[in-house]
Amino acid sequence: MFCLPYLPVAAAASDQLSVDKRFESFCREWLQTVNNFAAKKMQYKKVDQGFIAEYDGYSDTLSTRVKIADPAKKTYVGILTYNEVKFQHHGQTPDAAKGGPFDVVSQSPVTAIFMYRNGEWQN
Amino acid sequence: MVYKFKVKESLGKEMQKIPLTYLKKEENMKSKAIVLLVAALFVFTGCSTMSKRAKCACVGAAAGAAVGTTAGLIIGHDQGLHRNPNMVGGGIIGGVAGALIGGVTGYLVCKEEPKPPVPVKVEEPKCDKIVINSVQFDFDKAVIKPEFYPILDEAAAELQKPACAKKNVTIEGNTCNMGSDKYNQKLSEKRAAAAKQYLVGKGLSADRFTAVGNGEKNPIADNKTKKGRAMNRRVEFKIAD
Numbered sequence: 001m002f003c004l005p006y007l008p009v010a011a012a013a014s015d016q017l018s019v020d021k022r023f024e025s026f027c028r029e030w031l032q033t034v035n036n037f038a039a040k041k042m043q044y045k046k047v048d049q050g051f052i053a054e055y056d057g058y059s060d061t062l063s064t065r066v067k068i069a070d071p072a073k074k075t076y077v078g079i080l081t082y083n084e085v086k087f088q089h090h091g092q093t094p095d096a097a098k099g100g101p102f103d104v105v106s107q108s109p110v111t112a113i114f115m116y117r118n119g120e121w122q123n
Numbered sequence: 124m125v126y127k128f129k130v131k132e133s134l135g136k137e138m139q140k141i142p143l144t145y146l147k148k149e150e151n152m153k154s155k156a157i158v159l160l161v162a163a164l165f166v167f168t169g170c171s172t173m174s175k176r177a178k179c180a181c182v183g184a185a186a187g188a189a190v191g192t193t194a195g196l197i198i199g200h201d202q203g204l205h206r207n208p209n210m211v212g213g214g215i216i217g218g219v220a221g222a223l224i225g226g227v228t229g230y231l232v233c234k235e236e237p238k239p240p241v242p243v244k245v246e247e248p249k250c251d252k253i254v255i256n257s258v259q260f261d262f263d264k265a266v267i268k269p270e271f272y273p274i275l276d277e278a279a280a281e282l283q284k285p286a287c288a289k290k291n292v293t294i295e296g297n298t299c300n301m302g303s304d305k306y307n308q309k310l311s312e313k314r315a316a317a318a319k320q321y322l323v324g325k326g327l328s329a330d331r332f333t334a335v336g337n338g339e340k341n342p343i344a345d346n347k348t349k350k351g352r353a354m355n356r357r358v359e360f361k362i363a364d
Contacts, residue, residue, distance in 0.1 A: 038343075110253075110254060113254070122353075123354045
């Protein structure tokens with residue numbers, strides 16, 4: 001009986017927890033998709049001793065947080081923070097350069113903002 | 124056989140006749156003991172550059188060596204050199220033992236000085252590039268649907284953080300590849316302008332923002348899938364250095 005007033009609060013907390021967990025896996029999948037696509041946009045530069053292959057990818061280290069946007073409509077805002085990474089590899093030929101392994105040349109932080117509505121995180 | 128004698132006097136004791144060969148051995152042992160004492164003094168002066176605990180051990184060893192050497196010499200002398208000349212070596216033994224005991228005692232007694240705290244380098248917070256993905260526009264429209272205002276509100280909050288508050292921002296609109304290049308170019312420009320208008324309406328200074336369109340030229344996912352096209356329809360806020 002004493003718990004009844006707390007039930008909506010508990011339900012909301014449980015919802016948010018579920019949404020939080022789903023956001024993290026959503027973000028990992030999102031980053032995997034952009035990273036896979038980024039590797040296809042490889043660029044090549046000719047240098048004195050061969051070629052440099054480079055592309056802008058994304059780090060697999062990330063942080064996430066979720067905020068409630070509209071409790072009545074059960075919409076949330078998710079904030080993903082990750083690093084945009086420039087990768088490079090040097091080789092005698094473009095194919096050798098493309099083969100890797102790639103070194104990290106620079107990193108810059110990115111904040112991506114997403115919305116949760118209709119029961120799922122939106123791309 | 125003729126022996127040469129050197130008469131040595133010691134206070135309050137009967138004069139004793141000591142053979143020369145024994146006296147030479149005694150002189151050698153004494154020299155070694157004195158060398159040990161001098162070495163201890165050199166070590167003592169060299170201690171000044173060490174850490175506190177090492178210094179204590181060093182000083183203890185030097186003091187112990189000095190005391191031990193002196194004690195060994197006195198004991199050896201009182202024992203009577205003519206009875207057992209090797210007792211002069213007690214000076215050396217005393218010195219070594221004194222150094223060991225003194226060094227260990229000094230090390231244990233002294234506590235290491237706490238190291239000064241390493242100054243923490245405070246890095247200036249950076250202003251991140253911001254990407255808004257989920258903002259939806261009706262097809263062929265550049266009007267932001269109200270249900271996506273919370274995302275732009277979050278972007279506004281990020282841009283108002285101290286690290287970003289004084290930075291200029293380029294707002295870049297992007298589209299998927301449905302429609303012609305020319306059409307998508309125009310559409311992306313309108314969407315960037317819509318995002319800028321919303322932020323200015325929230326109180327951010329219009330002077331900070333430049334709205335541009337990339338059309339479909341800058342995809343981040345494969346346009347062949349529905350998911351990929353949705354990911355490409357986005358607005359990016361790029362912070363000027």
